[in-house]
Amino acid sequence: MTEAVRDSLDRCVKCTICESFRPFSKVTPLFPGPKYVGPQAERYRDAGMSADHSVDYCSGCGICTQVCPQGVKIAEINSQARAAMWEEQGQIGQVQLRNQLIARPSVIGKLGTPVAPLANWALGNRTLRGLAHNLIGIHRDAAMPKFAGRTFQRWARRHARRAADKTVVYFHGCGTNYYEPAAGEMLVAVLEHNGFNVIIPPQDCCGLPLQSNGRFPAARGYVRRLVANLAPYAREGIPIVANSTSCGLMLKREAHEILGIEDEDLQVVSKQLFDVCEFLLFLHEKGELRTDFQPLPLEVPYHAPCQQRGHGIGKPALDLFALVPELRVIELNIDCCGIAGTYGLKKEKYDISMAVGEPLFRQIREAKPEVAACGSETCRWQIEHGSGIHAVHPIELLYRAYGLDSPSPALRERVGERVEKERL
Amino acid sequence: MTYDVIVVGAGLAGLTAALRLSEQDRRVLVIAKGNGATHLAPPVIDVLGYAGDKRIESPQKALSGFVVSHPGHPYANVSADVIAESLDWLSRRVPELGYQGRLDENWLLPTAVGVPKPSALVPESMVAGDLRRGGRFVFIGLRGLKDFHASYLADNLARAQLPARVSTRFIELEPPHDRNADPGSVGFARRFDEPRFRDWIVQALAGQLEPNEKVGFPAVLGIEKAGEVWRDLERRLEHPAFEVPLLPPSAPGIRLYDALARALRQAGARILIGDRVAAGGSEGGRVAEINALTAARPVAYRANSFVLATGGFASGGLELDSRGSVRETVFGLPVAGMPDAGEPMFSPRYFDTHAVSRAGVAVDARLRPVDEKGKVVFENLHAAGAILSGAVPWREHSGNGISLATGYAVAAAILEHAAPRIRVDARD
Numbered sequence A: 001m002t003e004a005v006r007d008s009l010d011r012c013v014k015c016t017i018c019e020s021f022r023p024f025s026k027v028t029p030l031f032p033g034p035k036y037v038g039p040q041a042e043r044y045r046d047a048g049m050s051a052d053h054s055v056d057y058c059s060g061c062g063i064c065t066q067v068c069p070q071g072v073k074i075a076e077i078n079s080q081a082r083a084a085m086w087e088e089q090g091q092i093g094q095v096q097l098r099n100q101l102i103a104r105p106s107v108i109g110k111l112g113t114p115v116a117p118l119a120n121w122a123l124g125n126r127t128l129r130g131l132a133h134n135l136i137g138i139h140r141d142a143a144m145p146k147f148a149g150r151t152f153q154r155w156a157r158r159h160a161r162r163a164a165d166k167t168v169v170y171f172h173g174c175g176t177n178y179y180e181p182a183a184g185e186m187l188v189a190v191l192e193h194n195g196f197n198v199i200i201p202p203q204d205c206c207g208l209p210l211q212s213n214g215r216f217p218a219a220r221g222y223v224r225r226l227v228a229n230l231a232p233y234a235r236e237g238i239p240i241v242a243n244s245t246s247c248g249l250m251l252k253r254e255a256h257e258i259l260g261i262e263d264e265d266l267q268v269v270s271k272q273l274f275d276v277c278e279f280l281l282f283l284h285e286k287g288e289l290r291t292d293f294q295p296l297p298l299e300v301p302y303h304a305p306c307q308q309r310g311h312g313i314g315k316p317a318l319d320l321f322a323l324v325p326e327l328r329v330i331e332l333n334i335d336c337c338g339i340a341g342t343y344g345l346k347k348e349k350y351d352i353s354m355a356v357g358e359p360l361f362r363q364i365r366e367a368k369p370e371v372a373a374c375g376s377e378t379c380r381w382q383i384e385h386g387s388g389i390h391a392v393h394p395i396e397l398l399y400r401a402y403g404l405d406s407p408s409p410a411l412r413e414r415v416g417e418r419v420e421k422e423r424l
Numbered sequence B: 001m002t003y004d005v006i007v008v009g010a011g012l013a014g015l016t017a018a019l020r021l022s023e024q025d026r027r028v029l030v031i032a033k034g035n036g037a038t039h040l041a042p043p044v045i046d047v048l049g050y051a052g053d054k055r056i057e058s059p060q061k062a063l064s065g066f067v068v069s070h071p072g073h074p075y076a077n078v079s080a081d082v083i084a085e086s087l088d089w090l091s092r093r094v095p096e097l098g099y100q101g102r103l104d105e106n107w108l109l110p111t112a113v114g115v116p117k118p119s120a121l122v123p124e125s126m127v128a129g130d131l132r133r134g135g136r137f138v139f140i141g142l143r144g145l146k147d148f149h150a151s152y153l154a155d156n157l158a159r160a161q162l163p164a165r166v167s168t169r170f171i172e173l174e175p176p177h178d179r180n181a182d183p184g185s186v187g188f189a190r191r192f193d194e195p196r197f198r199d200w201i202v203q204a205l206a207g208q209l210e211p212n213e214k215v216g217f218p219a220v221l222g223i224e225k226a227g228e229v230w231r232d233l234e235r236r237l238e239h240p241a242f243e244v245p246l247l248p249p250s251a252p253g254i255r256l257y258d259a260l261a262r263a264l265r266q267a268g269a270r271i272l273i274g275d276r277v278a279a280g281g282s283e284g285g286r287v288a289e290i291n292a293l294t295a296a297r298p299v300a301y302r303a304n305s306f307v308l309a310t311g312g313f314a315s316g317g318l319e320l321d322s323r324g325s326v327r328e329t330v331f332g333l334p335v336a337g338m339p340d341a342g343e344p345m346f347s348p349r350y351f352d353t354h355a356v357s358r359a360g361v362a363v364d365a366r367l368r369p370v371d372e373k374g375k376v377v378f379e380n381l382h383a384a385g386a387i388l389s390g391a392v393p394w395r396e397h398s399g400n401g402i403s404l405a406t407g408y409a410v411a412a413a414i415l416e417h418a419a420p421r422i423r424v425d426a427r428d
């Protein structure tokens, strides 16, 4: 266990505040709560043996760490304990295979992209999903994104870069690359509209899914390779923006705190890393954000994902939305959508994950919006799955308000797909 | 980011100050490391329950003498009128809790261990527990709920010194086991939110209640549908029903937090929970900014005025190191009320008055922290709640009263004196 995390343990005064939040233990007896499996059980783990196995059901949403007034790093303690427990148990057979598989989105992305139509068909096929459920342990109903059939990286390589006096680096993550390249294009358009030259270095997974599936050594490898690509820019003082709240948090803090990486590359990257909404709001503070927004007469429920709360930056999207005429935002005040990255994909945890998300889905359904907004891709997929309402990254709304969306993103997406298909 | 006022701390004091200011169209940010005592304590507002060992019947009457004998007490800086106003304000502002009470008399409610406890303002779901008029009480135990033992409560209360005759008994229920429910108070409160669970309770009690009995439940009567739960039970049981506060976490306290946070969001304030706050820059004797310690870096937030509402030792607003030196954790303000060197900080027994508990920040009449010589530290920095020096809340029974009244008064001080509100470019 990393020292900073271990030391925070002694600050626990057993006040039970974390226990009264814990979105997951609300719905399942299998997870007794963050204090019990964290600061409490940790005392018995000293000998290197896992005291209890219920920590397996902790999703790592991190709400406990945020609400603890004493600064106990509860979620971090639990992540590390979970990894140690899995290692000790030696995950067997199906669980091992499944967790290895879902923890490598970029590998899946590389395999699925060239055969996207087939892969998407398979993901939508009940029989095959039933097989995957039984054989691999990925729940048959779990929300699975569709392969875009093209990668954002490929688009980026062809995208003519603008000459501009301001430069920013874009860390897009696997979700954008393989599933939502259009989201990445919109982000680039918004930044270019604000006079930035957007650099998109080659990049692979940040290792977060491996970390949350307890594969720390492999996760560390991914982090090191990624930050090695980003660090040269960071050293020049160029800001790096991320549009995935969870992958952004990985580089800001978790890779250091949970995986214990002390790497100098990681340190410079962390310091330069911004969530894209955080970044735009800083620009606005300096009077450098263009505010030529057209009215966007929509009522949009906004969910700040739990991983975004971990950034400690509040909800910058709300301040950005407030700049858009006629855009009405319903701030949802729900801790977690339940997916927690890959947690909700797992056969044994899917029901729990949907029950955790239900209050959120209900609020979104009741608002009957055209779209909902949320900064994390896995949460958006879960929201769409649970509520039936299309969910977009906040940037997409800004993109539309800037009037950059003609033709509409959906159309561009389809056009993009057709072009890609023709190329194949 | 720039605000009119930044409030550090999300307990009752900080939330009160923030809501009062937002109501007056100030752009407010509440920022806190975590949640405060709202999640631990019942939402009863004890203004003054004891002077020494003497139980107080009317805080209004007792206050003038109390501040004379306790010159450094937080109440010395807020008049009885302001305290009374703050009680009224809270009752109006969170109608969800249906607060009842006034400054001129204390309710007397049973605790979970059967001790009568004086409070000035209490939620409607606790009113029927008032022991002053005596009567017949039956307490309902729920098998599986930790920390509530109806028989023990009934026994102790029967032996307590009370102004009127009471008779007590208990009924122990064994609710159906729900493998998904957590046995803590919050878990039980969620079960009470469900109509089916209440059906079961009503059926289980059918024919068991005696005429004129008042029915005391552990304080788990709902979280989201709290008022509805309590009213529904009263109506269907055809007996007055009330909640008895439990050990932490506190379901009714969470209701108060939720109601205040909801009102704040509606009034346009921002609430940011999860960041520790550290001092930022100051200019010309004024705080210019504070630093939020975010995941990657400190982020500066600027404002015209700042409110320090970080609670005491328990919430991290004060820290005591192993050598006995005490520190205010955000601004490093001078700490008053510490016992002199060589004098003991602690008394031998847990519930005694401990000298160290009076430690905190001393303030001027506008609730601005002052140094040892009484000089204001920062022109635009105010303090409210348990961070203030001079009180021993759990002996005086004054905790939430101090937080509410000073949180309320701090807002007034800022509204009266601070610079006009900033241009709210993001919203107008």
Ligand SMILES: Cc1cc2nc3c(=O)[nH]c(=O)nc-3n(C[C@H](O)[C@H](O)[C@H](O)COP(=O)(O)OP(=O)(O)OC[C@H]3O[C@@H](n4cnc5c(N)ncnc54)[C@H](O)[C@@H]3O)c2cc1C
Binding pocket: A069, B008, B009, B010, B011, B012, B013, B014, B031, B032, B033, B034, B035, B036, B037, B038, B040, B041, B042, B044, B045, B046, B047, B248, B275, B276, B277, B278, B309, B310, B311, B312, B314, B315, B316, B317, B329, B330, B384, B385, B386, B387, B393, B397, B398, B399, B400, B401, B403
């Ligand atoms: C178990 C219990 C039972 C109680 N029962 C009663 C009762 O029956 N009646 C009654 O009147 N009172 C009661 N009290 C006392 C009462 O609850 C408190 O005195 C009062 O609520 C304190 O409120 P506060 O807002 O001043 O501070 P708190 O509620 O303690 O809030 C402090 C806030 O500051 C934040 N904070 C601290 N340091 C930092 C930092 N460096 N950076 C950022 N944020 C920071 C914390 O995270 C927290 O949000 C009880 C208290 C407890 C614990």
Ligand code: SF4
Binding pocket: A011, A012, A013, A014, A015, A016, A017, A018, A019, A035, A039, A067, A068, A069, A070, A071, A072, A074
């Ligand atoms: S909130 Fe923090 S101090 Fe309180 S019980 Fe949880 S870990 Fe311990």
